[in-house]
Amino acid sequence: xxxxxxxxxxxxxxxxxxxxxxxxxxxxxxxxxxxxxxxxxxxxxxxxxxxxxxxxxxxxxxxxxxxxxxxxxxxxxxxxxxxxxxxxxxxxxxxxxxxxxxxxxxxxxxxxxxxxxxxxxxxxxxxxxxxxxxxxxxxxxxxxxxxxxxxxxxxxxxxxxxxxxxxxxxxxxxxxxxxxxxxxxxxxxxxxxxxxxxxxxxxxxxxxxxxxxxxxxxxxxxxxxxxxxxxxxxxxxxxxxxxxxxxxxxxxxxxxxxxxxxxxxxxxxxxxxxxxxxxxxxxxxxxxxxxxxxxxxxxxxxxxxxxxxxxxxxxxxx
Amino acid sequence: xxxxxxxxxxxxxxxxxxxxxxxxxxxxxxxxxxxxxxxxxxxxxxxxxxxxxxxxxxxxxxxxxxxxxxxxxxxxxxxxxxxxxxxxxxxxxxxxxxxxxxxxxxxxxxxxxxxxxxxxxxxxxxxxxxxxxxxxxxxxxxxxxxxxxxxxxxxxxxxxxxxxxxxxxxxxxxxxxxxxxxxxxxxxxxxxxxxxxxxxxxxxxxxxxxxxxxxxxxxxxxxxxxxxxxxxxxxxxxxxxxxxxxxxxxxxxxxxxxxxxxxxxxxxxxxxxxxxxxxxxxxxxxxxxxxxxxxxxxxxxxxxxxxxxxxxxxxxxxxxxxxxxxxxxxxxxxxxxxxxxxxxxxxxxxxxxxxxxxxxxxxxxxxxxxxxxxxxxxxxxxxxxxxxxxxxxxxxxxxxxxxxxxxxxxxxxxxxxxxxxxxxxxxxxxxxxxxxxxxxxxxxxxxxxxxxxxxxxxxxxxxxxxxxxxxxxxxxxxxxxxxxxxxxxxxxxxxxxxxxxxxxxxxxxxxxxxxxxxxxxxxxxxxxxxxxxxxxxxxxxxxxxxxxxxxxxxxxxxxxxxxxxxxxxxxxxxxxxxxxxxxxxxxxxxxxxxxxxxxxxxxxxxxxxxxxxxxxxxxxxxxxxxxxxxxxxxxxxxxxxxxxxxxxxxxxxxxxxxxxxxxxxxx
Numbered sequence: 001x002x003x004x005x006x007x008x009x010x011x012x013x014x015x016x017x018x019x020x021x022x023x024x025x026x027x028x029x030x031x032x033x034x035x036x037x038x039x040x041x042x043x044x045x046x047x048x049x050x051x052x053x054x055x056x057x058x059x060x061x062x063x064x065x066x067x068x069x070x071x072x073x074x075x076x077x078x079x080x081x082x083x084x085x086x087x088x089x090x091x092x093x094x095x096x097x098x099x100x101x102x103x104x105x106x107x108x109x110x111x112x113x114x115x116x117x118x119x120x121x122x123x124x125x126x127x128x129x130x131x132x133x134x135x136x137x138x139x140x141x142x143x144x145x146x147x148x149x150x151x152x153x154x155x156x157x158x159x160x161x162x163x164x165x166x167x168x169x170x171x172x173x174x175x176x177x178x179x180x181x182x183x184x185x186x187x188x189x190x191x192x193x194x195x196x197x198x199x200x201x202x203x204x205x206x207x208x209x210x211x212x213x214x215x216x217x218x219x220x221x222x223x224x225x226x227x228x229x230x231x232x233x234x235x236x237x238x239x240x241x242x243x244x245x246x247x248x249x250x251x252x253x254x255x256x257x258x259x260x261x262x263x264x265x266x267x268x269x270x271x272x273x274x275x276x277x278x279x280x281x282x283x284x285x286x287x288x289x290x291x292x293x294x295x296x297x298x299x300x301x302x303x304x305x306x307x308x309x310x311x312x313x314x315x316x317x318x
Numbered sequence: 319x320x321x322x323x324x325x326x327x328x329x330x331x332x333x334x335x336x337x338x339x340x341x342x343x344x345x346x347x348x349x350x351x352x353x354x355x356x357x358x359x360x361x362x363x364x365x366x367x368x369x370x371x372x373x374x375x376x377x378x379x380x381x382x383x384x385x386x387x388x389x390x391x392x393x394x395x396x397x398x399x400x401x402x403x404x405x406x407x408x409x410x411x412x413x414x415x416x417x418x419x420x421x422x423x424x425x426x427x428x429x430x431x432x433x434x435x436x437x438x439x440x441x442x443x444x445x446x447x448x449x450x451x452x453x454x455x456x457x458x459x460x461x462x463x464x465x466x467x468x469x470x471x472x473x474x475x476x477x478x479x480x481x482x483x484x485x486x487x488x489x490x491x492x493x494x495x496x497x498x499x500x501x502x503x504x505x506x507x508x509x510x511x512x513x514x515x516x517x518x519x520x521x522x523x524x525x526x527x528x529x530x531x532x533x534x535x536x537x538x539x540x541x542x543x544x545x546x547x548x549x550x551x552x553x554x555x556x557x558x559x560x561x562x563x564x565x566x567x568x569x570x571x572x573x574x575x576x577x578x579x580x581x582x583x584x585x586x587x588x589x590x591x592x593x594x595x596x597x598x599x600x601x602x603x604x605x606x607x608x609x610x611x612x613x614x615x616x617x618x619x620x621x622x623x624x625x626x627x628x629x630x631x632x633x634x635x636x637x638x639x640x641x642x643x644x645x646x647x648x649x650x651x652x653x654x655x656x657x658x659x660x661x662x663x664x665x666x667x668x669x670x671x672x673x674x675x676x677x678x679x680x681x682x683x684x685x686x687x688x689x690x691x692x693x694x695x696x697x698x699x700x701x702x703x704x705x706x707x708x709x710x711x712x713x714x715x716x717x718x719x720x721x722x723x724x725x726x727x728x729x730x731x732x733x734x735x736x737x738x739x740x741x742x743x744x745x746x747x748x749x750x751x752x753x754x755x756x757x758x759x760x761x762x763x764x765x766x767x768x769x770x771x772x773x774x775x776x777x778x779x780x781x782x783x784x785x786x787x788x789x790x791x792x793x794x795x796x797x798x799x800x801x802x803x804x805x806x807x808x809x810x811x812x813x814x815x816x817x818x819x820x821x822x823x824x825x826x827x828x829x830x831x832x833x834x835x836x837x838x839x840x841x842x843x844x845x846x847x848x849x850x851x852x853x854x855x856x857x858x859x860x861x862x863x864x865x866x867x868x869x870x871x872x873x874x875x876x877x878x879x880x881x882x883x884x885x886x887x888x889x890x891x892x893x894x895x896x897x898x899x900x901x902x903x904x905x906x907x908x909x910x911x912x913x914x915x916x917x918x919x920x921x922x923x924x925x926x927x928x929x930x931x932x933x934x935x936x937x938x939x940x941x942x943x944x945x946x947x948x949x950x951x952x953x954x955x956x957x958x959x960x961x962x963x964x965x966x967x968x969x970x971x972x973x974x975x976x977x978x979x980x981x982x983x984x985x
Contacts, residue, residue, distance in 0.1 A: 034845030042848045042889070043867055044413060045879035046552040049888045050471070055548060057472055086405045086414075088599035089622075097622070153671075161675055168676040169399075169665055172624040266667050268624050276403070276623070276668075281845055 003309070010302045018294055025290045026072070026283070030065045034281045036085035037061060059085055072287065082284035084277075091288045094273060100176050102269035105262070106254045108182075108189030113196035113254075114247060121204025121243075126231060128209055136201065143198025148257055152191040152264035159187060170267055188265040192257050196250040203246050207239040241311045248304030252297040379697060379706040379750070379946065381433075382957025382977070387652035389954075394981035395661040396953070397682045398966065399673045403623045403666050407609040408601035409587045410547030415963045416666070422967035423628045423662065424527075425587035425611035428518050428537070428568075432974035433707065433960055434764055435871025437580060438646050441532065441588055441612060442518040442568075449515040450575050452911045455481050458573075461506040462496040477501050478545035478554050481573060500545060503559040503571075512558055513574035514914065516583055520566040524635040526590050527610045534562035539594035540586050541570075547598065556582045575914040577765075577907070578872050588612060614657045614971055625665045630657065641973050649976040657971035658980045664966075677702070677948060683981070684956070686947040686965055690748035690817070696948045703949050705958040708752055708760050710869035711943035713818060714880065715809075715825065716893045719936050721860035723799050730935040731780070732791035733862075736828040737938045738783040746820045750946060754939040755781050757876050757928055759869070761960050766873025766928075768921045773928060780932045785832065792834045804836040810851070811864040813841035821940060822864045854887035857894035865890065868961070873924050874908050880937050895936035903927050955979040 037056045041047040056062045060071060075082060081091035124136040160166045170184050211217065212235060220230045259271035266272075270289055277285035404420045406412035412421075430440040439445055458481050467489040468474050473482075480503060483496035498506070506512060524532040541560040544553045556579060558571040572579045590610050593601050601607055603620045612635060615628035637656040641647050665682065667673045673685045674692045688696070696702040715737065718724045739753035752759075755778040756770075763770040796803055807829070811822040822839055829835040840861075842850060850856060851863050867890050869875030878885065883901055885891035907913060907923035931937075947965050949956045956979050959968035969979050 032846065033849035038849060038852075039845060040413065040548065042845075043865070044552075045867070045875065045885060045889045046549075046555065047888070048551060051551040052888070054472060087403075087604065087622075088406070088411065088602075089604055094622070156672075156675060161679060164679070167681050168672060168679045169667060169681050172621060172665060263669065264672075266669065266672055272623070279844075 003306070007302070007306065010305070014295065014298050017298060018291055021294045022073070022076075022287065022291060023069070025287060026069050027065070029281070029283050029286055030068075032281070035061050035283070036281050039279075039281050040086060059083075061085075072284070076287075076291075081288040084280075084282050084285055086280055086282065091284045094285070095270065095288055095292065098268060098270045098273050101267060102255075102258050102262070102271060104176055104181070104185060105188055105192060105258055105267060105269055106251070108185045109191075109193035109196065109254050109257075110247070110251065112189050112193035113200055113250070116193075117197040117200035118204055118240075118243065121201045122208060122231065122236070124201070124205040125208030125212060125239075126227075128212075133205075136205070140198040140202045140205075143194045143201075146194070148191050148195060149260045149264050151194060152188065152261055155187045155191060156264070170265060172268070188261050188267050191264070192254055192261045195257065196247075196254055199250055199253075200243055200247055204239060204243050207242045208235060211235045211238050237311075241308060244311060245304045245308045248300050248307060251300040255293055255296055379704050379944070381707045382705050383703060383955055385955040385978075385980075387650055387654070387978070390652075390654060390658055390978065390980045391982055392658045392980070393660050394983065395663055396659050396684065396970075396979075396981060397663050397665070399665045399667045399676055399682045399685045401668055401670065401673065401687050403668075404620070404626060406599055406602050407617065407620075408596075408599050409589070410544045410549050410553075411599040411601075413549050413552075418963035419966060420626060420628075420664070421587065421609070421611075422613070422964060423615040423970075424609050424613045424617055425589065426613050427587050428520075428584035429581075430972075430974050431871065432972075433761070433968075435581070435761060436764070436974070438974050439518075439644070441521055441524060441537075442584070443521045444645075445516060445518045445584070447514065447580070448517050448569075450911050450914050451510065451512060451514070452575065453511055453513055454574055454909075455484065457511055458498045458506055459483065459496065461502045461509075461511070462498045463502060464494050464496050467491055467493050467495050473497065475499060476546075478550060480554055480558060500559070504561075507559055507571055512571040513576060514572035514579045514583075516570045516572075516579070517563075518568045518570065518584065520568065521635065521639070522566055523638065524612050525633050525638075526612055527616045527631055527633075528590065529633070530590060532588060532590075532612055533565040534568045535565075536591045537568045537586075537588055538562045539591040540588045543589065543594045543596075543601075544586055553586060574909055575911045576909055577913040577917070577920045578874060579914065581872065613967075615662065618661070623666055625663065627661060627663050629661045630659070636973075644973065647973050649973065653973070653976055654971075654978055658978060659970060662966065662970070677950065680950065683953050684947060684949040684966075684969075686945075686962055688946070688948060690746070690750050693750055693946055693948065694748045701951060703951065703953070703956060704946055705949075705956055706750065706944040706946040707958045707960050709943050709945035709960040710759055710761055710871075710875065711866065711945070712754060712759070712869065712876070712939050713821065713864065713866040713941060713943075714937045714939045715822075715862055715864050716880065716891075716895065716937045717862055717935075718857060718860045718893050719895045720857050720893065723795065723801055723805065724860070726795055726799065727933070727935050728791045728795045732788040732795065733825075733829060734781065734935050734938045735784040735788035735791070736832065737781075737825055737940055738828055739781065739940055740783065742821050742824060743941050746817050746824065747941065747944075750944040751941040752944070753781075754941050757931055757939050758873060758924075759876065759942040762869060762871055762873040762876060765871075765917060765920060766876070766924045768918070768925055773925060777928060777932050780935075781938075783828070785828070789832055789834070792832060796834065803834050805834060806836045806838075808838045808840055808861045809864065810840045810842065810847070810861050812844045812847040814844050815866070818864055818866065825864075851892045852888060852890075854894070856892060857886065863892045865892065870961075874904065876939075877924075877927050877931060878904050878908075881931060881934075893936065895934075897934075900927075900930060900934070903930060952981050952983050953979055954982050 037052055041052050083090060120136050124133045127133050156168060160168045166187055174181055217230060217235060220234060258269060259274055262269045262271035263275050274289045400416050400419060402416040405414050405417045407421060409421055409425060426441050428442040429437045431437060462483060465473050465475055469491055471489050473495060477499035479497050479499055481498040486495040489495045520534060526532060538560050544550055556572050556576055558573045560570050563569055570583045572583055596607060601609055604622055609617050614631050614634050616631050618629045619627040634656045641655050670688050674688050676682045677685050693704055697704040717730045723729055743749060743751045743753050755774050758766045767773045809822050809826050811818050819841060826837040826839055829837050851865060867879060879890045881891060881896045881900055882904055883896040886894040904927060907920055907927055913920040945958055945960050945962060947958050956969050957977050959965045968977060971978050
C-alpha cells in the first residue's frame with residue numbers, strides 16, 4: 001500500500017471513530033445527573049420547577065436524548081457547535097480563543113520533554129549500570145510516578161512562593177506571543193512535560209542500549225571509529241525510531257495532562273475550559289472539546305505511524 | 319439565594335492534596351463530640367478557651383477596620399481576585415455571585431441597603447408607600463386570559479406571565495390555563511386591583527456612563543428587560559406593573575400586599591433604555607456591548623475567564639451632587655463623595671489555594687472565600703487583615719418526615735439534640751461561623767423577631783447538643799413504636815464540600831454513640847446530589863440530607879424555602895416537610911395588609927413560626943456562616959458585607975455605613 005493510500009485510509013477512519021466518540025460522550029453526559037439549567041438554578045428558592053423547565057425548553061434541553069443528539073450533530077455538520085448556556089457565547093469562538101494557550105503549553109512541554117529526555121537517555125545508555133544511569137532511571141521513575149498536579153503545586157510552592165522567581169498567577173494582561181511569556185510557560189510546561197520526558201528517556205535508554213549491542217556497532221568499534229561518532233552518527237538514528245513514535249503518542253498524554261495542569265496554574269487553555277464545562281454541565285462545550293481532542297489524538301497517532309515508516313523503510317503500510 | 323457552590327466542584331486544590339496526604343480527616347474532629355472538647359461541662363463548646371475564640375465561639379475577627387476619613391489617600395489600583403468567571407454583565411441573565419459582584423461596580427438600584435437590611439433612597443431621591451389593598455391572587459381572575467398548555471404543560475406566551483390561576487397549576491398538554499400577563503396588569507390596576515403601590519421620585523441629574531441622564535423611562539425599560547429572563551421569577555413573583563409618570567417619577571405595583579415589598583419591588587438595577595431590548599444576554603462585552611450604568615465605576619477591560627478592569631467614573635452623580643445632599647446621610651464632612659480608588663483589577667482565579675498564594679505573594683491585595691484553615695493562618699499574620707461578619711449562609715440537615723419512624727417528631731427532636739453545633743463551628747469551621755441556636759441569623763433579626771435575645775434564650779435549649787435528652791426521647795420513641803434498634807439511617811451530602819462532609823460525619827458519629835442508630839454516609843458529586851435531593855421522590859427514600867443555602871435580609875428566607883410545601887420538588891424543601899398550618903403561618907407572616915402595614919405584627923408572627931419549627935424539628939440548621947474577606951495591609955478601612963456578591967462595591971464606597979477603603983502603599 002502506498003503512503004498516500006495509507007494516509008487517506010487512516011483519515012477516513014477518523015469519521016466513524018469520532019461518530020462513536022460523540023455518541024458515547026453525549027450519552028455519558030446525559031446519564032450524569034444535572035444540566036446547565038439545573039446548575040444555574042441549583043439552589044435558588046425563587047425559581048420554581050416550572051420556571052426552570054421554561055428556561056430548559058428555551059435552550060432545547062427538554063427533548064429526548066436522541067433528538068437532542070441529532071439536533072446537535074446536524075448543527076455540528078454545518079460548523080455550529082452551539083452555545084455555552086451560562087454565558088450565551090458561541091462554543092467555537094471560545095475554543096478558538098483558548099486553543100493557542102493550550103498549544104503553546106503543549107509545545108513547551110513537548111520541547112522540554114525531548115530536550116531533557118534524549119540527552120539523558122543517551123548518557124544513561126552510554127554509561128549503562130553506572131551511577132549516572134541509576135540516577136537517571138530513578139529520575140525517570142519519579143517523573144512517571146509523581147502526579148502532575150502535585151508536581152505543579154510543589155513547583156508553585158518552591159519557585160513562586162518561597163523563591164519568588166515566578167508569580168502565582170499567570171500574567172493575564174500579556175499577549176501569548178509576547179517574548180516574556182516564555183518565562184511564564186516554564187513552570188506549567190515543566191509540569192506537563194515531566195511525565196513525557198521520563199517515558200521518552202526510558203525508551204531512549206533502552207533502544208540505545210539495544211543498538212549498542214548490535215553487530216554494526218561492534219564492527220564500527222573494530223574499525224577504530226571514535227565512540228562519540230558511533231553513537232551520534234549510527235546508533236542515534238536507529239534508536240530515535242521508537243523514540244519519535246513514542247513522542248508522537250505522548251502528545252496525547254500532554255493534551256490530556258493539560259486539563260489538570262491548566263487548572264493548577266490558572267492557565268486559560270482548553271483544559272481549564274473543559275473542567276469548567278464539566279462542572280457546569282455545558283454539554284456543547286464538553287462535546288466540542290472532546291471531539292477536538294479526539295481528532296488531535298488520532299492525528300498524532302497517524303503522524304507517529306508515518307514517521308515510523310519514514311525512519312524505518314522496512315516498515316510496510318498495512 | 320443560591321449558596322455559592324459553583325466552584326467548590328473544582329476537584330483539584332491544595333487542600334485536597336493535603337487531605338490525600340493525611341493532613342486532614344474526621345479522626346481529629348470526632349474526638350470533639352464529647353464533653354471533653356476543651357470547653358465547659360455543658361459540652362456545647364461554649365467555653366472561653368477553645369480555639370482562641372471569643373465567648374460566642376467565633377474567632378477574633380472584626381467586621382472591619384475603622385479609619386479616620388481625614389487620612390484618606392486618593393487614587394491607586396486595587397488588585398483583587400474572585401473565585402469564578404463573570405457569566406454575564408447582563409443583570410437579568412445572570413444569577414451567579416461573580417456576575418452580581420462585577421455588576422455591582424457598574425449598576426445601581428433605586429434603593430441602597432445597609433448591612434442590617436435597612437433601606438435608603440439611592441437613585442430614588444425619596445419613595446413612599448402610596449396604597450395597600452387587601453387583594454389576593456384570585457382577585458385577578460376577571461383580568462386573566464386563557465391559553466392552551468403545550469408539551470409538558472409549557473405555555474407559549476410572549477409576555478411575562480405574572481400569575482397563573484391556582485386551579486390551573488400543573489396543567490397537562492392541551493388543557494386551558496388562565497394567566498395574567500404584563501399586558502393585562504394595567505387593566506387590573508386601573509380598577510384598583512393591586513396589592514401595593516409604591517411611588518419613587520428619582521434623583522435628577524443622575525448620569526449614565528455614556529453621559530445621558532437617567533429618567534423614569536430608563537427605570538421602566540430596566541424592568542422590561544427582566545421579563546422572561548433567567549431571573550424573571552425573582553422579580554415577577556411580586557412585581558405587577560411598573561410605570562413612568564413624567565421624567566422623574568416611577569410607580570411600582572405589587573401583586574399582593576407583601577411585608578417584604580419595600581425590599582423586593584425596587585430590586586432591579588437600572589440600565590439605559592437603549593440597552594433594554596438587546597438580545598437575551600446581549601448586554602455583555604463578549605457580545606460587543608459595553609455595559610453602561612450609573613455606578614461609580616465603568617468597565618474598562620474584560621478578558622473572558624481571565625480578568626476584568628473597572629475604572630473610576632469621573633462623572634459619578636454622587637460626586638456631582640455631594641453625599642450630603644442625601645437627607646438620610648449624617649456622616650462627617652470628611653466622608654468622601656465617592657470611592658477614592660481609581661482602578662480595580664480583578665483576576666478570575668477559581669482555585670482557593672491559588673488565590674490565597676497570590677495574596678501571600680503580593681500579587682493581589684484582596685480576596686474572599688478562603689477555607690477555614692487558610693483564614694486562620696491569615697488571621698494570625700500581622701501582614702494581613704481578615705474581616706468577617708455573620709451572613710445569611712447556613713447549612714442544614716433535613717429529615718425524611720414521610721418515612722417511618724421519622725414521622726414521629728420526637729425522633730427528629732432527639733437527632734436534633736445530637737447535632738453538635740458548637741463543635742461543628744469550632745472544629746470544622748475553625749470558629750468561622752456561629753451555631754444556629756435559632757433559625758434566624760442576626761442580619762434578618764430586625765424584621766424577623768420581636769426580641770432576638772429572648773428568642774435565642776427560649777429556643778437554644780431545644781437546639782443544644784444534649785445526648786442525655788436525646789437518649790430519653792429515643793427510649794420513649796422506641797418503646798412507643800416498638801422499634802427494632804439500631805435504626806438504620808443513611809446520611810447524604812455532596813462530596814465536594816469538605817466542611818459539609820465533616821459536619822455530616824460528626825452528626826453520624828453522635829448518632830452512633832447513642833447505640834440507637836446504625837448510620838452510613840453517602841457522598842455525591844454536586845450536580846448529582848442536587849438532582850437527587852430536589853427530586854420530589856426523594857422524600858420517600860428515607861435518608862437524611864445535608865445541604866447549604868443562603869438566605870437574605872428577609873426572615874422569610876430562613877423558613878419558607880425549607881418548610882413551605884410549595885417548595886417541595888424545588889429548592890429547598892427536600893423531604894416534603896411542612897403542614898397546611900405551617901404554610902398558613904408563613905404566608906401570614908409575609909403576605910397581607912396587616913403585616914405589610916404593621917412590622918411589629920410581622921415580627922410577632924415570625925416568632926410564632928420559629929417556635930413552631932423548633933417543635934416540628936424537620937430541619938436542623940447547624941450554623942450561620944461568617945462571610946470573610948482578606949486584605950493585605952495596603953488596603954485600609956476594609957469592612958465586610960454579609961453577602962459575597964456585594965463585598966467589593968460595599969467596601970469601596972457605601973455611605974449607608976460610612977464605608978470607604980483606600981490604598982496606603984509603601985513606596
